Amino acid sequence: MGLDDEKRIYTIIGQNLKRLRCEKGMTQEEFAHKSTYSLGFIMNLESSSYHQSISLGTVWHFAKVLDVDIKEFFRPLD
Numbered sequence: 001m002g003l004d005d006e007k008r009i010y011t012i013i014g015q016n017l018k019r020l021r022c023e024k025g026m027t028q029e030e031f032a033h034k035s036t037y038s039l040g041f042i043m044n045l046e047s048s049s050y051h052q053s054i055s056l057g058t059v060w061h062f063a064k065v066l067d068v069d070i071k072e073f074f075r076p077l078d
Contacts, residue, residue: 007051009074013059016073018046020066035065 021031028046032039037058044052063070 010045010051010053011048012075012077013054013073014045014047014052015077016075017042017062020068020072021046024066031065035062 021028026034028042029039032042035042041052044050045054059073060070063073
């Protein structure tokens with residue numbers, strides 16, 4: 001597994017976060033507040049041009065905030 005593979009998984013998580021957040025009708029600001037993470041962190045994570053790393057524990061927390069299965073964050077992008 002190379003650096004490109006690592007960046008790819010962060011991109012998948014970030015884009016799925018954006019999809020799930022939008023499906024729940026939440027703005028980035030609302031989600032940041034509910035998740036207790038900074039708006040900048042959420043914006044960086046959802047950005048397709050910025051490489052933001054994230055822990056598995058944070059992904060689990062996001063799944064709880066959005067009331068979805070954690071697997072949803074790892075769905076392949078269309």
